[in-house]
Amino acid sequence: MLKRALLACGLAVAAIAPAAIAPAAAQSFERPIRIIVPIAPGGGTDVFARLLAELVGSSLGQPIAVENRPGASSTIGTQFVVDQRPDGHTLMFTANSPITAAPHVMNVRYTVDQLEPMFMVGHVGFTLCVRNDSPIQDARSLIAAMRADPGGFNYGTDGVGGNMHLAAERVFRRLGVEGTMVPFQGAAQTLTAFSGGHIQLYGGSIAVAMPAIRDGRARCLILTQRDQHPAVPTGSGLDALGIPEEETLIWWGMLAPRGLPADRRAALMTAFEAAWRSERFQQQLARSGVTPQFRGPEESARLIAAESEALGRVVRAIGIERSR
Structure with a gap:
């Protein structure tokens, strides 16, 4: 049923060969690209991240590795990404919890403003x-x-x-x-x-x-x-x-340390959007019951800001105190 609905909405798309995704970006990156996943291997977030990395392949001129850094409700991996240079070589693929909920209920060192939303794959x-x-x-x-x-x-x-x-x-x-x-x-x-x-x-x-x-x-x-x-x-x-x-959704998306150079941001966006449009990735979203919607940087940032504000209100209303 879900697959038929996606087809009816025009969201089922043809596979795209990774080698054809972003050839102009081949010389933009000097070393391998890391995607940090702030949860343990095996969950849906990890599956989505690894499939995106596989689909992009070496089209950016460097291999892409997925690295799991779980712990403390995903805030350990998030802090690690915040501390990296904003050069496009370290990215984070995550669900929303460490971005819009954890800062309201945990004593984290990072703020949402230190991360740059790139895109969301669905919700x-x-x-x-x-x-x-x-x-x-x-x-x-x-x-x-x-x-x-x-x-x-x-x-x-x-x-x-x-x-x-x-x-x-x-x-x-x-x-x-x-x-x-x-x-x-x-x-x-x-x-x-x-x-x-x-x-x-x-x-x-x-x-x-x-x-x-x-x-x-x-x-x-x-x-x-x-x-x-x-x-x-x-x-x-x-x-x-x-x-x-x-409304409160679970969304999955890619973020980076704030301050990405414009040319590298463009190269990454081109490559990952093409991977998102591939038949394999759309099928994975459908199997997981996820509604596919590619949100770019501006739309992602608006959703994050609105959700963070709404969840902050709930935390204050029910009196949850920040944990260490």
Whole structure:
């Protein structure tokens, strides 16, 4: 279904040969290019980064290596990138948590302004799901049940102050409901606890929930994105709930230390946009349940600024104190 939707939107594109991506840039870089991924290997962020690196290949005149630097909610790898020279040889591919959430809830040394957004490859909303044996069938019924029992429903998240936690609280506060948050080490662990009956609601990305959605374990009812999602027919987007302005997405994108030379930025953008348009990358996004949308530097910067401001408001409203 998702693949048909992408085709209908004109987003399925032909493969592009890496060698033809950016031949004029072949002499722009003096040494190998590193893409820092601030999480452990194996997750969706890591998969996207490695596929982009493979597709760009040696078209920039130098090999591209992906280097994982996980730890401290992705802030260790982020700080490492901030500390590098802005010459285009060190980039960071990440999801949004260390950029728009962590600075509000952790004592980090970097600021968002020290990073230069280059592009985003796509996005997907978070979701709240019940198990298939629940009598709750739709979003309105879940909201009514939560209003009738304040704090009585627990939901798993990626940790205190993580993007899922803040996204859920944005929605809950506008809907006038309360839930009890249970922190886990990421959405995969949340899904395991949910499947085992240890929590009532799965809270995490649609992408991670896809196996449980496909095999019927999860009935996902509330999405934190404005629109419906073609892979989640039971879910209501925020437009349907009357609060589209509370949208919180997971996005994936490339950033660099601020101050990239214009010629190198242009060469990198040409190469990576061509890789994004390849059939292989589009197929990977579709398999992950991610909506493909290539946002350039200006659009990416606007989204980051708006999201950071919104999540900061939520942190202040619910009284989360910065951790060390």
